[in-house]
Amino acid sequence: MPAIAPDRRELLLDAAQALFAERPFDAVSIADITQRAGVAFGLVAHYFGSKRGIYVASMQAMADQLRAVRDRPPEQDDMAIALQVGIRRHIAYLEEHAVGFRVLMRGGIGADEEVRQIVMKLRWEGAERVMMALNVNHPIGPELYSAMYGWVGFLNESMLAWLEQKAFPREQFATMIIVMLAATLRTVITMNPHTGIDPRLLDRLELGS
Amino acid sequence: MPAIAPDRRELLLDAAQALFAERPFDAVSIADITQRAGVAFGLVAHYFGSKRGIYVASMQAMADQLRAVRDRPPEQDDMAIALQVGIRRHIAYLEEHAVGFRVLMRGGIGADEEVRQIVMKLRWEGAERVMMALNVNHPIGPELYSAMYGWVGFLNESMLAWLEQKAFPREQFATMIIVMLAATLRTVITMNPHTGIDPRLLDRLELGS
Numbered sequence: 001m002p003a004i005a006p007d008r009r010e011l012l013l014d015a016a017q018a019l020f021a022e023r024p025f026d027a028v029s030i031a032d033i034t035q036r037a038g039v040a041f042g043l044v045a046h047y048f049g050s051k052r053g054i055y056v057a058s059m060q061a062m063a064d065q066l067r068a069v070r071d072r073p074p075e076q077d078d079m080a081i082a083l084q085v086g087i088r089r090h091i092a093y094l095e096e097h098a099v100g101f102r103v104l105m106r107g108g109i110g111a112d113e114e115v116r117q118i119v120m121k122l123r124w125e126g127a128e129r130v131m132m133a134l135n136v137n138h139p140i141g142p143e144l145y146s147a148m149y150g151w152v153g154f155l156n157e158s159m160l161a162w163l164e165q166k167a168f169p170r171e172q173f174a175t176m177i178i179v180m181l182a183a184t185l186r187t188v189i190t191m192n193p194h195t196g197i198d199p200r201l202l203d204r205l206e207l208g209s
Numbered sequence: 210m211p212a213i214a215p216d217r218r219e220l221l222l223d224a225a226q227a228l229f230a231e232r233p234f235d236a237v238s239i240a241d242i243t244q245r246a247g248v249a250f251g252l253v254a255h256y257f258g259s260k261r262g263i264y265v266a267s268m269q270a271m272a273d274q275l276r277a278v279r280d281r282p283p284e285q286d287d288m289a290i291a292l293q294v295g296i297r298r299h300i301a302y303l304e305e306h307a308v309g310f311r312v313l314m315r316g317g318i319g320a321d322e323e324v325r326q327i328v329m330k331l332r333w334e335g336a337e338r339v340m341m342a343l344n345v346n347h348p349i350g351p352e353l354y355s356a357m358y359g360w361v362g363f364l365n366e367s368m369l370a371w372l373e374q375k376a377f378p379r380e381q382f383a384t385m386i387i388v389m390l391a392a393t394l395r396t397v398i399t400m401n402p403h404t405g406i407d408p409r410l411l412d413r414l415e416l417g418s
Contacts, residue, residue: 116315142371142376143381145370146371146374149370150363150364153362153364153367154366154393157358157359157361161354161355162355165354165355167351172352175400176359180359180392183389183392187385188385
């Protein structure tokens, strides 16, 4: 059976991701993208309308891939371990796609409102996945809301700093993120005891890491 | 004694900060800025060269003000209390200048490389101030480097979420940030015992808050 050829839309998205990660938005032309993808010039307009259209779509594609990796169901039922597996997968994916991650986070190639929305949605979904696993009460209290945004900010910023140097193992970095999640949630429980989070789950989350 | 009139450069910067906080970069004209400032149209070119020039200068001015507030020497010598005072001042300033803070963080009005540099410098200086107060060993280990970026990310992201709702007191928010600093540094000490940070200082930092 012959390998299935990636479709041309896919080839264009891959080329766009690579180019927008290398150069500012204004320094990438439609011709650059179609040449890299090895397809006809007119196809960017056909599939995406414009250069901005393929830019937004390429950022959306990266966010979708990250979401798919993070949300793949874990193999076991233990919630503490499932959370750890999810966080470690997320971090491994970011390491593999470090350039694209930097572009998404820093918006260095043109602060596009639509891309900003894609990133904000992705952030909050990550926090929501964690809170779902922890069985938090709804509605989410304001302390937990603020703190979970904080933890996602911790993860993203410390990850960018870690990627600069990679001076200690990823396993250890992931452990730091998991321990900081437990610390974040313990702080919230102290501020507001009505979160529904079981502190024993946090002990196991931390220990198992 | 008559009040000293703010100079025209100052008036322009204030007007630019307010307008760029309200509207995207492209939706603000030089005429909008000079009208708001009540000065002649030609003065933007005279002082700042261009619209981009006054945009970058207005972001730089905000960063400088924040730095001045944060770095004002505290009135007492106790290092744990001095740190708490510095962090609380920083947070109070961000609350007072919430719109500008959001613009600086989200880059929603045009991702300008120069503005990005201003923000990144401001972030790391904040982390450095904290580490100076804690007497950390130099060179800074990679775990501490990554974790301090993480803590600054926690502060900024949780602050943006807190500002959306303001559903619990600022005092309590500041305490959360201080407790998370202690948790961050404890985690680093576990990973790398050669930071030079005295764990007893962290106990006092947390307790006194």
